[in-house]
Amino acid sequence: MPISELISFRQNLHQHPEIAGEESATSEKILAFFAKLNPDHIIQNLGGNGLAFVFKGKKNGTRSLFRAELDALPIQETGDPEYKSRTPDKAHLCGHDGHMTIICGLGEKLAVQRPESGEVVLLFQPAEETGEGARWILDDPKFQQIKPDFAFALHNLPGFPLHQVVTRKGTFAAGSTGLTISLTGKTSHAAHPDAGINPAQAIAQLIQTLPKLTDKLSSFALVTVIHAEIGSLAFGTSAGKGSLSLTIRAFDQAELEILIEMITEQAKRIASAEKLDCEFSFVESFAVSKNNPKAAEIAEGVMKEQELDVLEKPEPFRWSEDFGLFSQSCPSYLFGLGAGEDCPQLHEPTYDFPDELIDTGVSIFEGIVRKVNG
Template sequence: MNNSDIKKLSVFRKTLHRYPELSGEEKETAKRVLEFFEPLKPDMVFKGLGGNGLAFIFEGKEEGPVSLFRCELDALPIKEENDIKHLSKIPSKSHVCGHDGHMAIISGLGMELSQNRPQKGKIILLFQPAEETGEGAEAIIRDPKFKEIQPDYAFALHNLPGFESHQIVIKKGAFAAASIGMIILFKGRNSHSAHPEAGNSPAEAMAKTIVALEKLPDAMKKFTLVTVIHAKLGEVAFGTTPGEATVMATLRAHENETRDLLVLYAEKLCTQISKEYGLEVAFEYTEVFAATHNDPEAWELGNQAAKNLDLKTKHIRIPFRWSEDFGLFSSYTKTLLFGLGSGKNQPQLHEPNFDFPDELIPTGVKMFKEIMQQLHY
């Protein structure tokens, strides 16, 4: 990859950064990616995959494995606060997670493949929609078109602030947590606020639930975490005693089974509290993320790639607490998600002043290219 290619990718990344789109809305982003790939002449293109997703396939002449390299199309509902020329032009939306940089890396891989097709097997470059909401991977996998490109391996990276720039962060087994958004709905009975005894306010039950939920992990043997993210009691009506309450929380664990057990305990807890106060209770769930599990064989390919490139490698022992929608692919194929250090002093992901460092683009391309080299050449 020469300086001209790197500059082209940097310009493309900045364009994507200026025009962020939220999960499920990535039509223009997909269109820009499609335009970028037109001159690269992939052998097959799948459009509208799982929504706005795209897959570009480069085929070898000989039989061989099918490997998939994934990046994300979507941005976040966060107002960017930065002093950069390529600042987001879309109000209160931004690429402060670095998905613009991940797209540039996979686009760079496309440039490489257009010049040097695989000798054997197939390589799929996947631009996945709706990663941030945990809906995109499932939509991709359920799409009938995905059956035509069922991969033997799937690879992805995520830039990681707080780690040395260009450092590869890697781990066998569990790498990122499973999580789920839990919505608890309490229903009591309204009354006049002058006669609260005539109604049944869920206020105390709501308060008890908020405290008790976050203490649930104390009773678990394995790592779990409950974070209450929102609560609402009644309506703003000073003449009314509230009759309904909502509590929302994110539940996390390193394994899918532990997360599911935590959900079961949380439901039992809330049901017990609702009975204590004579309330009805119901549960809803959203933003479900599977645990990301790195297969030993896929891990070996990534680890060897870092060694071949003489990149500094950090072998972590404890999985990350955050979740990645890529985790769902772990249930269907051999996966590897690794981290690419984006600088110790870099703002953290999802902070309003985060901007993906362009100097990481060649490193990401080289890592994926080195993995491809072991499988397809």
């Protein structure tokens, strides 16, 4: 397929976005695209709406996996491309439409020339934005059929020169989780607060103390207070319930888990001292994205051979990527592809994936395939 047809395919995906867990029509489009490529094996309904296409070599060897994301964001697009989202309050404002198209382009290359050895798996993952999809994929028994020796993925990066490759040894992006701490005491009349148990003092203490727990860790970590709620707007009532929501992030997976444990223990202590019941609810949990040295050597060797502009970033990114869970389970490599210094940032309502990156992404991934699988 000429690059112009891949661009049209990307723009069609852009017009019809589906958010996390709802990607059935997107999956159908991908399935139809691959029907003419005759992969050796197709797995449907993988971890929900996920898909995997397997291209086999003539002899045994390494199994390499390349991942793209199916889901869009629940945001209204305010940019005005000709192919603007036709679905209100949903749009591909993270570039997953472009990432899918790159993996489709890689599929075309594999259809023309199968790998010499092993297997190449092209994976389309649901629910990346919510941090759920990778877990759904890994927990699906069907995943054992395609469990890889190496996994690779890319993400476009606004703010970096177009086509520049952004790499990093070790941690590429932070792990993170959302946490809501719910406190329950006893409601009373505002004239007699002593007759009740108000969580206000405990929440004030938590806001003061929890962000400082990162001082006890050896590498970067951050606790951000994002929401607090106490009682209701009833001036005659002393609150009996409250909650505090945080985003917790770290560059090291072990330290992320230690930090979460410190936060929950501190919350339990403060709640107990104030005679409050305490419950925890975790959402949008992302593992640290850690680049494997051997996978990095393979990918960065290809980038050097292709004479690409490569930037090695001194610090990991503070945002999180659901690919991190793959990197915690097998040797993996995640890299960035510059989307232009003037490109709107990811998740901004005017963002749009630059179609010029499709060819670059396909070329890098095909280079990795030929290096690993021949």
